[in-house]
Amino acid sequence: MSYGFWGKILRVDLSRGTIASESPPEEFYRTYYGGRGLIAYYLLTEVGPDVDAFSPDNKLIVAPGVLTGAPFAGAGRNSYGGISPLTGGYGEGEGGGFFGAELKRAGVDAIVFEGISPVPVYLYVRDGEAELRDASHLWGKTTGEVEDLLQEELGDKRIRVGQCGIAGENLVRISAVCNDLSHYAGRAGLGAVMGSKKLKAVVARGTMQVPVADQDELRGLARWMVEHWPEGHQGMHDNGTANGLMSLHTSGGLPTRNFQQGHFEGAEKISGQTMTSTILIDRDSCFACPIRCKRVVKTGPPHNVNPRYGGPEYETLGSLGSCCGIDDLEAIAKGNELCNAYGLDTIGTGVSIAFAMECFERGILTTEDTDGIDLRFGNAAAMVQMIEKIARRDGFGDLLAEGSYRAANKIGKGAERYAIHVKGQEVPMHEPRLKHALGVGYGLSPTGADHCHNIHDTAYEKGVGSAAGWGVLEPLPKDYLGPEKVRLLRYNTLIKGAFNCMVICQFVGWELRQLTGLVHAVTGWNHSHYELMKVGERVLNLTRILNLRRGFRAGDDRLTERFYEPFKDGPLAGVGVDREAWAKAKTTYYRMMGWTDEGVPTPEKLHELGIGWAVDYLPGDVLKETAGS
């Protein structure tokens, strides 16, 4: 008997309306672990290098991991993957809540969607059975309306729903996939891939217990977290992920006015602490998690924020707030509600609006371009209005719905300079001029700028924490980019890659030895931390090859110019990213990964990782390059 997975992967052909089931061997699960690993495998082996994100030949893969659904904190997540409409390369986002665990408990390890349905549909998965059902009546509805209608139609309040939202239907490239209304796989624009397939939702209902190899070991670990979480996460519980907003502002790393500044005079008004003392009415949780870091907020007029859509995370307070120069917490909460109701990534949306605001203030855009909207930094009403327009591709919103990179290219007139992105994906709310190796990680990330599979330098400046388990014993300055820091960056990308294969939460704070215990308890595998790091390394190589096949080269691993410009004021006045040190760090990372100086995995490295088959997917020109290295 296998533990941690069912041996059942659904393959849904939306063009034909058929559902098939595959049963990979245990070795497959142990190699890729689910989530990102599984998505990278399918996208690399089944989606050709010229397939567009909105082509029927693109795939949308919904993947929990081998730990998902087992009863412990952090095990409620799942990944969504496909070719990204933002980057044209590897796309993936992870979302929390309960949907991932419910899908796993419904007897499914993953679902591979292919083709395009002739009419809107949703997939209903219940205890091992799956059927495609008409979703015409759900098309054009908000995420909340869809959930209500599905609960009514299926006569079950306990269903869990993953859905694409109106933004996804409209192929908005900065759209998200929504789990349970208030949890989002925001990045990479996968809501639009889902919408392009006319797949409105995946509905899960599961009463099956994920098979666990050692219940006693798992219970012991789960109980430990229930008893000990306040020691390291009370602040997160009290104030949510925005617990650190004031810290970033004070240190000069809070993206402000489209990354022109790193400190915001209105920071106190939008901090996690202020949210707690003003509009917070409850705290929400994900599956089996005692920390409850999710916010539930409510306001009166004029915004009347609806609490069923949760409340803003740090990323949202930054992107819709300081990055747009907005200090109106209730307006930001409204923006969050609208993004959630329409299925928009709050980071991509906020940074795209901030881009347009800078263009407006510089005279590149005028009210003639913006449908009469006075799109200045600080105009909260304009921000809220733009979210509506982006989701519906209405007027000027149609341009920003393309994301800031494409919008800038269409606008021209030098607007490209103000689109803050990496590989076409908007930069999240962490400053490379504060966290310097994180900036290298932005450039190297297979999904474009991302903070979740990255290092946060500030966490290693005073102490090394769990990095001691990797043999890293000396703290390092946040602005240091030497090989010791690159080593730490590399280890972070490996472990976070593994997190995204298991698809468990990074915020819960499991120690390295506990992670090994969790994998052993759930799967029964004689497992080691070394193996876990190899899982992360494997997936970094697969996603690298996928992007190489799609035309990305080392020159695409770069930061937008803004980050090389020193801040003019604030705590980091005069600080910019050191171009030379950054480039050197990138090459050092390649070499530490066993890649060539052009960032190409060598055949030997792929064999070392047990994925020698992937050599066949290296494009001819780069394969030749590895032979010469």
Add this chain to the structure above:
Amino acid sequence: MSSGSSKAPGARVRIRLFGELARFSGGRGYEFDWPLSEGQTTAGLLSEIGIPDSEVWMVAINGTRVETGARPRPGDEVMVFSPVGGG
């Protein structure tokens, strides 16, 4: 570090703890007033309160980052931050 300092009568600072530091406040929560000895440094204040230096990433007085040897004045707001990771 604060030994030998005399306390100016009624002199106090406002302490604000961020991140995961409230657990070292002795049950005072995230914000509280604290008596200020004459010439006391921020490091001395944190020692008096019982916040381990290893847990402190950054200190600010009235919103501006300072070194741990900085000396707050009565009525100042002393902000103390633990290391920040992702968000």
